[in-house]
Amino acid sequence: MKSNKLRDFERLTKEEFIEEYNCSYKAYDEVVIEYTREKVNEIFEGNPNYSDNNVTFIIQDSLDKDIYALVISNDGGDGRMVNVVDNLKSYNAFDWDFSFDGNLFYYLECGYEIKYMDQETHNGIMAELEFYYPHSIQNIEGVKRYFEYCMENNINLEQIAKLENQERDFNHIEWSHNHEVVDYEEPNEIPIKSEKVYDHNLTKKELLQEVKDMIKHNISCYSEGHFISKPKKGFEKEFNMEHAKLKLIDEIIKDVNKLTISPKVQSERSR
Numbered sequence: 001m002k003s004n005k006l007r008d009f010e011r012l013t014k015e016e017f018i019e020e021y022n023c024s025y026k027a028y029d030e031v032v033i034e035y036t037r038e039k040v041n042e043i044f045e046g047n048p049n050y051s052d053n054n055v056t057f058i059i060q061d062s063l064d065k066d067i068y069a070l071v072i073s074n075d076g077g078d079g080r081m082v083n084v085v086d087n088l089k090s091y092n093a094f095d096w097d098f099s100f101d102g103n104l105f106y107y108l109e110c111g112y113e114i115k116y117m118d119q120e121t122h123n124g125i126m127a128e129l130e131f132y133y134p135h136s137i138q139n140i141e142g143v144k145r146y147f148e149y150c151m152e153n154n155i156n157l158e159q160i161a162k163l164e165n166q167e168r169d170f171n172h173i174e175w176s177h178n179h180e181v182v183d184y185e186e187p188n189e190i191p192i193k194s195e196k197v198y199d200h201n202l203t204k205k206e207l208l209q210e211v212k213d214m215i216k217h218n219i220s221c222y223s224e225g226h227f228i229s230k231p232k233k234g235f236e237k238e239f240n241m242e243h244a245k246l247k248l249i250d251e252i253i254k255d256v257n258k259l260t261i262s263p264k265v266q267s268e269r270s271r
Contacts, residue, residue, distance in 0.1 A: 039084035105142030
């Protein structure tokens with residue numbers, strides 16, 4: 001049975017609730033967590049696969065009360081992104097197709113805020129970022145907001161510092177020729193596409209990206225549960241091989257990107 005506070009949470013806006021109960025934003029977040037856990041219990045009531053109600057993180061839209069929770073099944077093999085405000089917006093988050101980029105950083109980039117996250121999830125995020133950041137992350141701003149949350153809560157600060165150094169190294173593109181080093185500015189227009197493959201509109205870069213996406217999918221398949229920090233038992237060799245392929249394909253993509261030189265620089269080099 002819901003308490004008066006949880007019933008009021010449903011009917012009041014965030015600001016109205018804070019004013020009504022004269023509470024801090026931190027106290028409001030605690031109500032968000034309590035409300036989410038109760039709704040998760042209701043949604044999975046009678047479901048033997050989710051009887052543990054393992055909520056790993058909770059995020060809420062900063063502009064309204066839309067709330068998502070990642071709930072992992074009892075055996076850790078499946079998961080579901082549960083929208084506790086509108087269950088029709090919930091969706092499956094299977095471990096073989098799961099990434100924090102799409103299921104967390106995307107939402108943070110859209111204005112959601114972290115209200116709760118367990119340490120195992122933080123560890124899984126760090127493992128994913130160690131392999132993919134920043135070269136294979138689409139929602140970079142979402143990662144930045146995750147970093148801000150960690151710094152505010154004194155979580156994994158050493159690992160974050162290493163990742164920020166990793167990003168600076170990646171963004172510092174150098175071209176060495178005859179002991180000359182040139183730093184290139186970001187182009188003001190869309191780069192010219194490289195040579196097309198056969199007769200359709202697939203570029204070399206797009207083809208390499210397809211291969212990279214397939215490798216990332218394989219890594220997810222060989223990883224234990226939703227977090228890519230360790231391989232499934234018996235698939236250690238495949239897990240390590242796919243990571244080696246990912247590193248190699250990133251080097252190839254980087255080399256292809258370097259070949260896209262601005263006309264001005266290309267003219268200077270041809271003199």
